[in-house]
Amino acid sequence: MDKVRILPEIRLKQMVEKLKKNGFRITPQRYAVLKVLAQSENHPSAERIYEQLLTDYPTMSQATVYKTISLLKKTGEVLELEFSEMSNRYDGNKPYPHPHMICTKCGTISDPPMLDFEKLKNKMMEKTGFTISSHRLDFYGYCPDCQKK
Amino acid sequence: MDKVRILPEIRLKQMVEKLKKNGFRITPQRYAVLKVLAQSENHPSAERIYEQLLTDYPTMSQATVYKTISLLKKTGEVLELEFSEMSNRYDGNKPYPHPHMICTKCGTISDPPMLDFEKLKNKMMEKTGFTISSHRLDFYGYCPDCQKK
DNA sequence: TTTCGTGCAAAAGCTTTGCATTAGC
DNA sequence: GCTAATGCAAAGCTTTTGCACGAAA
Numbered sequence A, B: 001m002d003k004v005r006i007l008p009e010i011r012l013k014q015m016v017e018k019l020k021k022n023g024f025r026i027t028p029q030r031y032a033v034l035k036v037l038a039q040s041e042n043h044p045s046a047e048r049i050y051e052q053l054l055t056d057y058p059t060m061s062q063a064t065v066y067k068t069i070s071l072l073k074k075t076g077e078v079l080e081l082e083f084s085e086m087s088n089r090y091d092g093n094k095p096y097p098h099p100h101m102i103c104t105k106c107g108t109i110s111d112p113p114m115l116d117f118e119k120l121k122n123k124m125m126e127k128t129g130f131t132i133s134s135h136r137l138d139f140y141g142y143c144p145d146c147q148k149k
Numbered sequence C: 001t002t003t004c005g006t007g008c009a010a011a012a013g014c015t016t017t018g019c020a021t022t023a024g025c
Numbered sequence D: 001g002c003t004a005a006t007g008c009a010a011a012g013c014t015t016t017t018g019c020a021c022g023a024a025a
Helices: A008-021 A028-039 A046-054 A062-074 A118-128 A144-148 B008-021 B028-039 B046-054 B062-074 B118-128 B144-148
Strands: A079-081 A089-091 A100-103 A131-142 B079-081 B089-091 B100-103 B131-142
Touching: A008 A028, A008 A062, A028 A046, A028 A062, A046 A062, A118 A131, A118 B131, A131 B118, B008 B028, B008 B062, B028 B046, B028 B062, B046 B062, B118 B131
Parallel strands: A100 A131, B100 B131
Antiparallel strands: A079 A089, A131 B131, B079 B089
C-alpha cells in the first residue's frame, strides 16, 4: 500500500472507479463530494464539505453528503476520524490508517511523516492474540501557530 | 507516572482525595460512580455505569453519572475514549493515555501491555513542531474469542 | 442558611432515515 | 421505464443543560 499523498485527480479517478465497480451511479452531487475528499488536506467535516459545495451546488443537501460518505466508508475509500465532542473528520486522499496531529486549540488536523507500524502491529498481535485489521494513532497538543499566540 | 493497573481501593482513594482537594463534595452517588470507574477493567460506557448502579441506587440518574464523569475529566481522573458511532467509554483505573485493543465484533476494549511512547512522541515533536500533551492509540480487530466463532 | 448536588425532562448537536420527487442508465 | 439518488424534514442517539427540590457543610 502506498503511504504518501497522491495527486487529487488520480485519487478522484480511483474513487469513481471503485463506486462504479460496485454498481453505484456517479451523479454530479456525488462527484462533487468525491472531488472535495480526494483533494482534502485539511480533514474536513461533513458540514464543512457541505458548505464548500453550496455555492456551486445550491441544491446540495447535508443528507447527500452524509450518504456519499457512507458509501465511501463501505467501499473503504475514505478514512473516518470519529469524535464525540465535535463532528467526525474525513480523509479521502489517504483512506488508510495513518497518524494525525490534532491541535486542541485551533482544531487543525494534519499528517505527520508516516511511521512504520508493521513491527508494532505484529508485536501487538503476538502478545494479545488479536488479529489487528486497523488502528488509530492521534497526537494531541498545540500546533506551531497556536504556540505563538 | 505509573504505567500499570493499581488496586481499585487505592485508586478509589486517590479519586476521592482529588475531588475533595478541588472542593467537591463526596455524595453517595458520586462515590458509587467513582467506585465503578476505579475498578473498571472493561471500559464501561456512561449507560453501563448507570445500569450497574441502578440496583443499589434506585434514584440514580444518568445526569448524575454524566456530571460525575465531567468532574473527573476536568481533574484528569478519568480517561475518555471518544466514539461517534457508539457511546464513549471510560477508564478510571488508568486515567492516562495508553493503547487499547478494540474488538470490532463484540465491542470489548482491553489493554495490551504498555508501550514506551516517549521516544516516538519526542520524534514526532521534533519533526512537526507540535507540543504533544496527549495521544490516542487504538488497535481494531477481532479478539481471540471472536476469532473462534 | 447558604451553597452544592440530584434527577427529571427538555434541549442540543451530529448523523441517519423515510419518503416523495427527480434523474441516471 | 426501471431503479437508484436527491433532498427535505423528521427521527434517533448520546450527551448536556435548566431548574426545582433536597441535602450537605
